[in-house]
Amino acid sequence: MSTPNPNHEKFMRRAIEMSRRGSLEYSTGGVFGAVLVKDGKIVSEGMNRVVASHDPTWHAEMETIRLACITLQSFKLPGCTLYTSAEPCPMCMATCYWAGIEQVFYAATVEDAFEYGNFDDRPIYEQLALPKEQRSIIRGHVCRTRNQLYPDPRSQPQSWCRVGNHVASHRSLLNTDG
Numbered sequence: 202m203s204t205p206n207p208n209h210e211k212f213m214r215r216a217i218e219m220s221r222r223g224s225l226e227y228s229t230g231g232v233f234g235a236v237l238v239k240d241g242k243i244v245s246e247g248m249n250r251v252v253a254s255h256d257p258t259w260h261a262e263m264e265t266i267r268l269a270c271i272t273l274q275s276f277k278l279p280g281c282t283l284y285t286s287a288e289p290c291p292m293c294m295a296t297c298y299w300a301g302i303e304q305v306f307y308a309a310t311v312e313d314a315f316e317y318g319n320f321d322d323r324p325i326y327e328q329l330a331l332p333k334e335q336r337s338i339i340r341g342h343v344c345r346t347r348n349q350l351y352p353d354p355r356s357q358p359q360s361w362c363r364v365g366n367h368v369a370s371h372r373s374l375l376n377t378d379g
C-alpha cells in the first residue's frame with residue numbers, strides 16, 4: 202500500500218457516488234464507479250454502463266481510464282491513482298497495467314461483490330490462473346508463420362480471424378467471389 206493520503210476517503214466516496222448514480226439513478230449497469238486522480242485532482246470519472254451500452258467491457262474503470270487518456274492525450278497514465286468502488290476485474294486490472302497506473306484502491310472486495318451484488322469475478326480469476334490448456338475457452342495457434350503475422354506492407358492488406366472452428370481472412374469474408 203502507498204503512504205497515507207488524507208484524500209483517500211474523499212476520492213473513494215466519489216467513486217462510490219458514481220457507482221450509485223450508474224446503478225440507481227441512470228440504470229446504466231452494475232453498481233460500480235471509479236475516479237482517476239493525478240496530482241491530487243480528479244482527472245476523470247466513470248460508471249458501469251454494461252447494460253445500457255450492451256457492452257461487456259464498459260466497466261467503470263474502463264470508462265474512467267479512457268476518459269483520462271483522452272483528457273491527458275496519452276495512452277499512458279504515469280503518476281495516476283485509480284479509486285474504484287469494487288476490486289477491479291481481470292480486464293480492468295490488466296488495463297491498469299497497460300496504462301501504467303501506479304496505484305489502485307478499492308472499497309468492496311471480489312468476495313463482497315459476490316455476496317452483496319451477485320457479481321462474480323472469481324471464475325475469471327480462477328481461469329486465468331490455470332495452465333492455458335486447462336482453460337474453458339478453446340485457444341490455439343493459427344497462422345503463426347512470420348509472413349502471415351507480419352505481411353509485406355506493400356501487399357494488399359489482409360488480416361486473419363478465427364470464427365468458431367473456421368479460419369478465414371477478412372478479405373475472403375468480404376469477397377463473395379471467393
Ligand SMILES: [Zn+2]
Nearest residue numbers: 260289290293
Ligand atoms: Zn472490470
